[in-house]
Amino acid sequence: GAVVSQHPSRVICKSGTSVKIECRSLDFQATTMFWYRQFPKQSLMLMATSNEGSKATYEQGVEKDKFLINHASLTLSTLTVTSAHPEDSSFYICSARGRVRETQYFGPGTRLLVL
Amino acid sequence: KQEVTQIPAALSVPEGENLVLNCSFTDSAIYNLQWFRQDPGKGLTSLLLIQSSQREQTSGRLNASLDKSSGRSTLYIAASQPGDSATYLCAVVIGGSEKLVFGKGTKLTVNP
Numbered sequence: 037g038a039v040v041s042q043h044p045s046r047v048i049c050k051s052g053t054s055v056k057i058e059c060r061s062l063d064f065q066a067t068t069m070f071w072y073r074q075f076p077k078q079s080l081m082l083m084a085t086s087n088e089g090s091k092a093t094y095e096q097g098v099e100k101d102k103f104l105i106n107h108a109s110l111t112l113s114t115l116t117v118t119s120a121h122p123e124d125s126s127f128y129i130c131s132a133r134g135r136v137r138e139t140q141y142f143g144p145g146t147r148l149l150v151l
Numbered sequence: 152k153q154e155v156t157q158i159p160a161a162l163s164v165p166e167g168e169n170l171v172l173n174c175s176f177t178d179s180a181i182y183n184l185q186w187f188r189q190d191p192g193k194g195l196t197s198l199l200l201i202q203s204s205q206r207e208q209t210s211g212r213l214n215a216s217l218d219k220s221s222g223r224s225t226l227y228i229a230a231s232q233p234g235d236s237a238t239y240l241c242a243v244v245i246g247g248s249e250k251l252v253f254g255k256g257t258k259l260t261v262n263p
Contacts, residue, residue: 079256080253081253082252133249139185141197142195144193145194
């Protein structure tokens with residue numbers, strides 16, 4: 037099956053700093069990538085949808101200036117958490133979808149801890 | 152607004168037992184339904200995808216059914232093994248959209 041990687045897998049940062057998370061599709065071209073956030077014992081919540089070469093579409097309640105998403109190529113999307121606060125601590129998962137509109141392939145996730 | 156509910160939240164069974172996980176959704180206008188597996192601190196692995204026009208899908212010891220009109224899906228696991236221990240997530244794609252709406256999952260523990 038298709039492989040999606042995320043980097044880093046775990047990051048600890050100080051409050052007020054920015055953190056960048058990368059999501060890569062390794063063996064297919066991802067026209068669309070999705071970013072999710074998962075709090076403990078909660079559902080995955082979609083944060084935003086990004087299409088290659090265009091601006092991301094954010095879900096209601098997600099601050100676009102705080103969670104910057106860039107989908108500059110067909111294999112890479114980045115999520116930057118700007119001025120991170122402890123309440124941003126969460127598990128962030130990306131997924132990617134190729135040209136055939138069927139399933140999304142998920143990355144392994146990034147655990148963010150903001151101190 | 153589409154809501155997905157999974158029951159039970161947690162399940163513990165002895166090895167070898169057959170089991171059923173339940174998923175319900177409030178809006179029957181779905182494009183498809185997927186079952187995923189998530190191991191602790193890991194991403195998601197897709198297990199089965201059922202299109203809205205289908206009634207069930209099978210893969211090995213797993214069988215998923217879909218009753219769109221009643222807003223229900225079940226995941227049947229036969230002859231459970233300790234390696235099946237994980238959280239199982241159900242998600243639907245809303246018709247006319249590409250968004251996945253997830254349930255909170257069922258945490259399964261299979262005891263040797």
